[in-house]
Amino acid sequence: MKRTRHSKEFKIQVIKEAMETGKTSVVARRYELNPNMVTRWVREYKDGKYGDIFCKFFNARRSSLIL
Numbered sequence: 869m870k871r872t873r874h875s876k877e878f879k880i881q882v883i884k885e886a887m888e889t890g891k892t893s894v895v896a897r898r899y900e901l902n903p904n905m906v907t908r909w910v911r912e913y914k915d916g917k918y919g920d921i922f923c924k925f926f927n928a929r930r931s932s933l934i935l
Contacts (some may be wrong), residue, residue: 872902883913
């Protein structure tokens with residue numbers, strides 16, 4: 869089986885759907901992806917790997933809640 873490389877735009881679309889619904893397994897099934905992959909993408913997104921503005925806002929809110 870050949871390894872598929874997904875575009876950044878596709879990953880962000882999947883990530884945002886997973887975050888909005890809170891159901892990574894349902895989103896993964898919709899796009900025929902492994903649920904672990906979607907969970908990994910969401911974690912990487914929250915850590916700032918994809919450089920999205922929402923991600924910076926999310927991390928700022930999360931760090932202010934910890935303090």
